[in-house]
Amino acid sequence: MTNYRHCRTLLPLLLAAFVLPGAAAAEKLPNIVVIFCDDLGYGDLGCFGHPTIATPNLDQMAHEGQRWTEFYVAACVCTPSRAALQTGRYPIRNGMCSGQRRVLFPDSKSGLQPSEITIGRMLKDHGYATHCVGKWHLGHLKPHLPTSHGYDSYFGIPYSNDMDAAPAKLTRKQRFWSPQVEYWNVPLMRDMEIVERPANQHTITKRYTEEVQQLIRKNKDQPFFIYLAHNLPHVPLFVSEKFSGASRRGLYGDVVEEIDWSVGQILGTLRELNLAENTLVVFTSDNGPWKSFQDHGGSAGLLRDGKGSTWEGGMREPTIFWWPGKISPRVVSGMGSTLDLMPTFAAISGAKLPADRKLDGYDLGPVLFHGQVSPRNEMFYYHGSELYAVRQGSFKAHYKTKTSYVGQKEAVVHDPPLLFHLGHDPSEQWDVAADHSEVLESIGKLRQQHLDGVEPAEDQLVKR
Amino acid sequence: MTNYRHCRTLLPLLLAAFVLPGAAAAEKLPNIVVIFCDDLGYGDLGCFGHPTIATPNLDQMAHEGQRWTEFYVAACVCTPSRAALQTGRYPIRNGMCSGQRRVLFPDSKSGLQPSEITIGRMLKDHGYATHCVGKWHLGHLKPHLPTSHGYDSYFGIPYSNDMDAAPAKLTRKQRFWSPQVEYWNVPLMRDMEIVERPANQHTITKRYTEEVQQLIRKNKDQPFFIYLAHNLPHVPLFVSEKFSGASRRGLYGDVVEEIDWSVGQILGTLRELNLAENTLVVFTSDNGPWKSFQDHGGSAGLLRDGKGSTWEGGMREPTIFWWPGKISPRVVSGMGSTLDLMPTFAAISGAKLPADRKLDGYDLGPVLFHGQVSPRNEMFYYHGSELYAVRQGSFKAHYKTKTSYVGQKEAVVHDPPLLFHLGHDPSEQWDVAADHSEVLESIGKLRQQHLDGVEPAEDQLVKR
Numbered sequence: 001m002t003n004y005r006h007c008r009t010l011l012p013l014l015l016a017a018f019v020l021p022g023a024a025a026a027e028k029l030p031n032i033v034v035i036f037c038d039d040l041g042y043g044d045l046g047c048f049g050h051p052t053i054a055t056p057n058l059d060q061m062a063h064e065g066q067r068w069t070e071f072y073v074a075a076c077v078c079t080p081s082r083a084a085l086q087t088g089r090y091p092i093r094n095g096m097c098s099g100q101r102r103v104l105f106p107d108s109k110s111g112l113q114p115s116e117i118t119i120g121r122m123l124k125d126h127g128y129a130t131h132c133v134g135k136w137h138l139g140h141l142k143p144h145l146p147t148s149h150g151y152d153s154y155f156g157i158p159y160s161n162d163m164d165a166a167p168a169k170l171t172r173k174q175r176f177w178s179p180q181v182e183y184w185n186v187p188l189m190r191d192m193e194i195v196e197r198p199a200n201q202h203t204i205t206k207r208y209t210e211e212v213q214q215l216i217r218k219n220k221d222q223p224f225f226i227y228l229a230h231n232l233p234h235v236p237l238f239v240s241e242k243f244s245g246a247s248r249r250g251l252y253g254d255v256v257e258e259i260d261w262s263v264g265q266i267l268g269t270l271r272e273l274n275l276a277e278n279t280l281v282v283f284t285s286d287n288g289p290w291k292s293f294q295d296h297g298g299s300a301g302l303l304r305d306g307k308g309s310t311w312e313g314g315m316r317e318p319t320i321f322w323w324p325g326k327i328s329p330r331v332v333s334g335m336g337s338t339l340d341l342m343p344t345f346a347a348i349s350g351a352k353l354p355a356d357r358k359l360d361g362y363d364l365g366p367v368l369f370h371g372q373v374s375p376r377n378e379m380f381y382y383h384g385s386e387l388y389a390v391r392q393g394s395f396k397a398h399y400k401t402k403t404s405y406v407g408q409k410e411a412v413v414h415d416p417p418l419l420f421h422l423g424h425d426p427s428e429q430w431d432v433a434a435d436h437s438e439v440l441e442s443i444g445k446l447r448q449q450h451l452d453g454v455e456p457a458e459d460q461l462v463k464r
Numbered sequence: 465m466t467n468y469r470h471c472r473t474l475l476p477l478l479l480a481a482f483v484l485p486g487a488a489a490a491e492k493l494p495n496i497v498v499i500f501c502d503d504l505g506y507g508d509l510g511c512f513g514h515p516t517i518a519t520p521n522l523d524q525m526a527h528e529g530q531r532w533t534e535f536y537v538a539a540c541v542c543t544p545s546r547a548a549l550q551t552g553r554y555p556i557r558n559g560m561c562s563g564q565r566r567v568l569f570p571d572s573k574s575g576l577q578p579s580e581i582t583i584g585r586m587l588k589d590h591g592y593a594t595h596c597v598g599k600w601h602l603g604h605l606k607p608h609l610p611t612s613h614g615y616d617s618y619f620g621i622p623y624s625n626d627m628d629a630a631p632a633k634l635t636r637k638q639r640f641w642s643p644q645v646e647y648w649n650v651p652l653m654r655d656m657e658i659v660e661r662p663a664n665q666h667t668i669t670k671r672y673t674e675e676v677q678q679l680i681r682k683n684k685d686q687p688f689f690i691y692l693a694h695n696l697p698h699v700p701l702f703v704s705e706k707f708s709g710a711s712r713r714g715l716y717g718d719v720v721e722e723i724d725w726s727v728g729q730i731l732g733t734l735r736e737l738n739l740a741e742n743t744l745v746v747f748t749s750d751n752g753p754w755k756s757f758q759d760h761g762g763s764a765g766l767l768r769d770g771k772g773s774t775w776e777g778g779m780r781e782p783t784i785f786w787w788p789g790k791i792s793p794r795v796v797s798g799m800g801s802t803l804d805l806m807p808t809f810a811a812i813s814g815a816k817l818p819a820d821r822k823l824d825g826y827d828l829g830p831v832l833f834h835g836q837v838s839p840r841n842e843m844f845y846y847h848g849s850e851l852y853a854v855r856q857g858s859f860k861a862h863y864k865t866k867t868s869y870v871g872q873k874e875a876v877v878h879d880p881p882l883l884f885h886l887g888h889d890p891s892e893q894w895d896v897a898a899d900h901s902e903v904l905e906s907i908g909k910l911r912q913q914h915l916d917g918v919e920p921a922e923d924q925l926v927k928r
Contacts, residue, residue, distance in 0.1 A: 049513020051533035
């Protein structure tokens with residue numbers, strides 16, 4: 001890919017001429033913005049049914065765009081989910097999941113390997129300005145940070161906002177229910193330098209938003225990709241003064257409502273600069289709600305369980321695609337995944353997908369732009385490095401289950417597998433395995449085929 | 465009220481002159497349409513978060529109007545819930561709830577008493593054309609039918625569509641999972657006559673819809689009130705050919721999608737006749753989903769339990785108010801109830817509320833038309849004739865609970881009561897009674913005050 005890196009100014013124009021059929025040669029490549037939340041539940045937005053969290057900006061975004069009701073992340077916790085989004089590959093293929101550690105921690109010595117190609121790298125090589133703002137969580141040491149992975153700039157907390165707990169002796173209740181900035185010694189970085197420690201988390205959503213607005217302004221005359229990964233609503237919950245007490249949902253709602261405000265600011269900036277009709281914006285989150293934190297965690301709505309489990313609540317996320325004038329507004333009830341973002345972005349920009357490795361995504365363009373059904377017909381649900389469940393069409397088979405963070409310590413093996421029809425039974429309540437042996441057989445084959453095609457990479461999460 | 469009954473033609477004009485401040489004297493009184501479903505769950509519409517039931521017409525209606533996320537019925541089963549809507553009174557005040565029988569049955573000898581004043585009666589006395597279409601369930605004998613209660617006409621099945629089970633020996637599974645028209649000997653009535661028996665339930669939603677469209681056309685030049693109470697999605701589920709297999713949610717979804725189609729037809733007819741801007745349409749349901757019927761029952765979304773319980777899932781309903789040009793579109797997170805429809809309709813029409821009896825509703829006009837907070841700050845949750853729970857502000861205290869139809873046979877008494885903050889915890893997961901003794905005390909007083917103000921009427925449900 002190195003041959004591309006020195007011709008950033010010419011490439012967009014050259015490529016626009018032939019990669020977007022029907023587009024005028026002078027038409028700019030589309031901008032792309034991904035807004036990625038942390039631990040936001042399927043049921044936490046107004047437009048996904050929450051009764052007391054007000055999200056007027058996201059509701060409007062959904063009304064103008066497409067609201068996807070079966071959109072998956074590729075892991076039920078943070079690090080592997082983000083690795084999948086960035087690379088378009090199940091994390092088992094790049095060592096970003098593990099049978100021993102759930103995610104990367106401040107003592108981790110590794111991260112996303114330099115050989116991996118991120119969306120940032122792909123689009124930078126194609127002439128995009130690329131910027132990462134917010135939580136990275138794919139390695140906080142230099143070889144693994146965003147600016148080592150194709151991003152022109154980085155501004156954010158490199159891992160979870162509850163890591164680096166400061167040494168003060170506090171009960172879990174004190175630490176999380178009345179959080180103070182100094183309880184967590186989390187660093188705020190600009191590119192590869194720490195610029196604030198502990199990061200003032202009260203203003204973090206606001207500062208991320210302003211950073212994104214500045215980046216949009218700065219890049220208004222060239223194609224850009226911005227990956228904004230909020231650190232919230234992951235616990236500990238922090239909110240700016242303006243939103244403190246704003247929501248009927250309490251502190252958790254305040255935090256989500258500030259993120260909703262942020263979305264409004266960003267879409268507003270795009271509109272103000274006449275960029276809206278040339279910008280695809282995607283809103284989603286990394287995994288389900290952290291239910292063991294009670295009302296400081298979110299809601300998966302009608303879905304079962306949450307973060308840390310392969311039930312739907314752990315891996316299905318409230319997702320919105322927005323591109324005024326390009327995307328025909330509707331609710332999409334069909335599968336999509338963060339794995340599909342890379343191929344979709346490649347298709348709309350003409351960027352080249354990595355050809356030397358197995359990717360797991362689909363171009364969602366036919367659904368977004370042409371009213372077609374989703375090309376995705378299967379999903380593999382990993383728990384760490386182990387495949388727990390497989391969905392094919394409307395059916396999902398659980399080979400193993402484990403209730404997220406609460407209660408159940410050991411995974412339960414299901415033989416025969418549990419089988420649910422997610423169309424009829426999105427809450428996974430009624431096992432229909434006995435009536436559908438042919439479905440179980442078909443899913444079994446698909447599972448084996450997938451496993452045969454996976455060569456697990458060296459586990460990077462255990463290194464410390 | 466009898467003095468009003470003979471001046472139907474003059475009254476609308478006379479009243480319009482002074483009851484609607486600012487309205488031109490010649491302006492017509494607003495039309496009112498209530499669309500009331502049967503056993504539809506809080507989570508069963510697209511705009512309330514269901515992933516596989518497509519409700520584009522209701523979603524659009526919600527976008528153009530107000531979507532209410534804390535709207536209550538006054539009972540967790542059919543008959544008392546309908547009595548409350550029609551009279552604006554808790555059913556304990558008019559004998560339409562019971563400690564012995566949940567609802568009225570085909571062997572019932574009584575129903576809503578002639579002394580009760582329905583919305584139909586109130587508006588008819590005010591000069592409206594009044595029509596009832598669909599399920600009545602307030603008595604199928606002559607003194608209790610809609611045309612004895614202020615409605616000019618009635619067309620519908622007078623009670624639940626699973627009553628009058630035909631004598632064929634069938635298992636519950638056969639009867640409900642592969643329903644045939646002849647399994648239920650339910651009558652279809654026009655006014656006071658049975659016109660079809662068993663009613664062909666496959667076409668019932670379609671026929672109700674066409675009846676309403678005809679009534680709108682017939683009354684286009686005079687104010688009308690139409691109460692359309694669908695018999696579905698109550699089990700047994702029936703759907704017309706056009707919608708059979710239409711939904712990814714299976715038969716239940718097909719049925720809801722046909723109701724969504726029906727809503728589109730009705731709003732379309734109002735638009736076509738230029739009546740939309742003079743018509744208030746309210747969409748809601750009678751109680752939560754019947755969960756013991758598995759995927760033939762609906763979903764309460766993130767709310768707990770369903771039909772037959774005083775948990776939120778039993779009594780909170782997906783509700784939409786629509787009146788183009790009058791209602792400012794938004795999501796309303798504040799309490800409302802079917803009890804409030806009568807006072808609200810009285811306020812917008814100038815009709816006179818019954819002055820000789822206790823009503824339990826509020827005029828919701830300030831919320832609908834003026835962006836104010838709801839005047840309703842409390843809700844009383846009855847289970848049969850017994851008060852199980854009380855909500856005041858965001859807090860709900862359960863004095864007694866009973867899990868709907870499944871499992872738990874005896875009610876559980878809670879002393880101290882369970883206390884939930886429904887703003888922070890809409891799913892009623894975390895009892896906060898220990899931290900809020902002052903709230904419990906306040907709710908206790910409110911409860912006593914309410915009970916002191918209630919004189920239970922003679923139970924009409926036990927009569928057979």
